[in-house]
Amino acid sequence: MEYNVNRFKELVLFENRKHNLVSRKTVETDIDNHILDCKKLLNYKSIENLLVIDIGTGAGFPGLVLAILSAKTNFTLVESDFKKSNFLKLVIDELNLKNVNVIRERVEIVGRDNSFRENFDICTSRAVASMNIMLEYSIPLIKNTGSVFMWKGRNYRNEIETAKAALDELGSEVNNIFTYNLMEERDRAIIEVKKNKPTSLKYPRRVGIPAKRPL
Numbered sequence: 001m002e003y004n005v006n007r008f009k010e011l012v013l014f015e016n017r018k019h020n021l022v023s024r025k026t027v028e029t030d031i032d033n034h035i036l037d038c039k040k041l042l043n044y045k046s047i048e049n050l051l052v053i054d055i056g057t058g059a060g061f062p063g064l065v066l067a068i069l070s071a072k073t074n075f076t077l078v079e080s081d082f083k084k085s086n087f088l089k090l091v092i093d094e095l096n097l098k099n100v101n102v103i104r105e106r107v108e109i110v111g112r113d114n115s116f117r118e119n120f121d122i123c124t125s126r127a128v129a130s131m132n133i134m135l136e137y138s139i140p141l142i143k144n145t146g147s148v149f150m151w152k153g154r155n156y157r158n159e160i161e162t163a164k165a166a167l168d169e170l171g172s173e174v175n176n177i178f179t180y181n182l183m184e185e186r187d188r189a190i191i192e193v194k195k196n197k198p199t200s201l202k203y204p205r206r207v208g209i210p211a212k213r214p215l
């Protein structure tokens with residue numbers, strides 16, 4: 001497993017020189033922290049044997065890192081960007097990972113597709129959109145009583161405050177907040193939101209609308 005994490009690291013650094021997958025200025029120094037940040041979920045939650053969907057995986061955070069570390073868990077990675085989704089597929093092939101698949105599509109479209117809708121035990125996402133927008137992307141995809149885990153910075157309380165209407169409208173509530181130190185004291189949080197009822201077919205709205213007119 002550690003070998004695969006190290007190989008993933010090498011591939012990010014190598015491919016990043018050709019394609020702009022992660023901010024070039026900081027990736028060489030920050031990559032270990034990005035990986036550590038992703039791993040933190042496993043300190044709080046056992047994800048073994050679950051069906052997980054990761055939204056906006058980018059170059060692999062957190063969905064691909066967690067997939068490398070959790071061979072018994074099945075991951076679907078949603079990433080609309082062509083270069084990034086190709087990179088995710090390249091890593092999956094190189095490491096011969098059998099527990100991951102990649103969907104190159106906007107999540108608003110995936111969330112309206114019956115083969116994905118209300119299908120996952122948990123959803124993860126890091127640095128994709130503010131919490132109110134993320135809720136509209138993620139809640140339709142998880143099963144009733146499933147959970148969404150959102151990686152946030154120290155500003156998470158404001159995000160929760162702004163997301164109150166979205167939490168309500170989507171029949172969900174903040175269940176837990178895990179805070180930890182990454183670069184500084186208590187600078188990171190993973191917010192767990194629990195779904196309490198099936199999602200109205202109204203959500204997610206059309207591509208671009210959740211971000212343009214957040215709930």
Ligand SMILES: C[S@@+](CC[C@H](N)C(=O)[O-])C[C@H]1O[C@@H](n2cnc3c(N)ncnc32)[C@H](O)[C@@H]1O
Pocket residue numbers: 055056057058059060061062078079080081084105106107108125126127128
């Ligand atoms: C800032 S990056 C973060 C990537 C990664 N999660 C991380 O923590 O490094 C946000 C990613 O989300 C993807 N994304 C944003 N909105 C999306 C949407 N509606 N559907 C699918 N992917 C989306 C972008 O293409 C981008 O790769």
